[in-house]
Amino acid sequence: AQSVTQLDSHVSVSEGTPVLLRCNYSSSYSPSLFWYVQHPNKGLQLLLKYTSAATLVKGINGFEAEFKKSETSFHLTKPSAHMSDAAEYFCVVTPRGYSTLTFGKGTMLLVSP
């Protein structure tokens, strides 16, 4: 079985400051991990994914995430927030080789000028 916990339901930052969205996971098997972003009333877009290669994963729009097996974490970071980053972010886990995904409940990122 697998599960995902997103530790913050809302995160507020100012434009130009760093972003940290926290995600812990649980998986009975070696996991694949993803971060997706959703803008209001839109579908989900893949930001980045971890398979089994490098533990530091770079994604689109300057985001990156680090897989830490010892901490069962996959936190999403960005050095400098932009207004267009305001959206909901989902951390997702699946056992490698499986097709169904388990979603966290989401973190809403608010960016103020």
Place this chain on the structure above:
Amino acid sequence: DGGITQSPKYLFRKEGQNVTLSCEQNLNHDAMYWYRQDPGQGLRLIYYSQIVNDFQKGDIAEGYSVSREKKESFPLTVTSAQKNPTAFYLCASSTSPTSGGATEQFFGPGTRLTVL
């Protein structure tokens, strides 16, 4: 222009009526999925299909039905048995998982269903 289309974008239904949500993909993906999204709940899997003419129940299948007669299409019917159908519905597709691989899903723009 490859992708996933869902129609309609907004749908209104009276209580007691069945309604069908459309999902079409031209990505040549074998697998397709339906999710329901409610505020603060993340996405919950309703049904999924890994191949034509076959599908499996997800975590919240009660009150829903699907068919997969063509590779490109995976319509979802919300029946009158679904107690609380007002939600945002998302369709997704993916390639078949490979051993040791990460199978990301590609999402459509969603359909917002409101029961009046």
